[in-house]
Amino acid sequence: MNSQWNALLKNLGEWQGSFTRLSPQGELLGDTKSVVSLEGLNNNQTIRQTIGLDENEKVLEYSSLGKGVLFFENGAFSQGSIQLAPFSEFGAEFGFIHGSRRLRVVQLFDKNLKLDSFTLIREHLAQTQSSQNPVLTVDALLGEWVGEAVTIYPDLQKPDSYSTQMHLQLNNGKLTQSLSFANRTITSTATLKDSILLFEQNQVQVLLLPDGASVTSPFQAQLRQPLFLEVGWLINPYLRQRMIRSYNDKGEWVSLTLVTERKG
Structure with missing residues (x-):
């Protein structure tokens, strides 16, 4: 069994939770109770996945992974x-796993490549306590975050690992973000409007969500320009993970990065 399949197996179990659909501005469009079961068959060589949403149930079986999905060793993944x-519609799902909890977020763009909707999926293993973090706030993110990043690639070339540092500060209603990684430092400024951080210089928004989640998206995906989609999860006040799915200027998916960072 290859390492990608082994990482998928970290997600085995019955996950109970909810699918919450949101507009690009974070407005509630719908909320559905969910039970998602991943069961290993044939000595875990086949996965049976059962997705139950309210009264509807869908069963999938597969013995290999599609081209659009990659897993990290801890079971975190992105597909899209x-x-x-x-x-053509464009989008991706991001999944984090920590103990008996999972957090998943789906970003979708319409056929004009305009940001269309999000789905926030909060889950816990059956027979475990359901617990959720508060809605993410800017205050919870302020300060210095030091982390380690792992980048994996669709062609399964050797992963890259490097240190990261992020500093967030708020001055007169403006958030300044300084991000250092791989001998580069990028500084950007955002305006806070309700639960949205607007980075107007690169036409990107960060939506702050329940359970410590955040989702970073361009307002409009542009052809012939590189872009990235990102989802973050504040697991506890001092531990955060972020996952970044990157596309090049030809529109090709080129990498997936998981950052695990701790507050200094």
């Missing part, structure tokens, strides 16, 4: 579009 193309 491998190509940004005109007149």
Whole structure:
């Protein structure tokens, strides 16, 4: 069994929770109770996945992984579009796992490549206590975060690992973010509007969500320009994970990065 399949197996079990659909501005569009079961068959060589949403149930069985999905060793993953193309829907799912809890977020763009909707999925293993973090706030993110990043690639070339440092400070209603990684430092400024951070210089928004989640998206995906989608999870006040799915200027999915960072 390869390492990708072994990482998938970290997600085995019955996950109970909810699928919450949100507009790009974070408005509630719908909320559905969910039970998602991943069961290993044939000595874990086949996965049976049962997805129950209210009264509807769908069963999938598979023995290999699709081209659009990658897993990290701890079971975290992302699956989605491998190509940004005109007149086609575009999007991705990001999944984090920590103990008996999972947090997943789906970002979707319409056929004009405009940000369309999000789905926030909060889950816990059956027979475990259901617990959730508060809605994420800017105050919870302020300060110095030091982390380690791992980047993996669709062609399964050797992963890259490097240190990261992020500093967030708030001055007169403006958030300044300084991010250092791989001998580069990027500084950007955002305006806080309700539960949204607007980075106007690169036309990107960060939506702050329940359970310590955040989702970073362009307002409009642009052809012939590189782009990234990101989801974060504040697992506890001093531990955060972020996952970044990157596309090049040809619209090709080129890498997936998981950052695990701790507050200094």
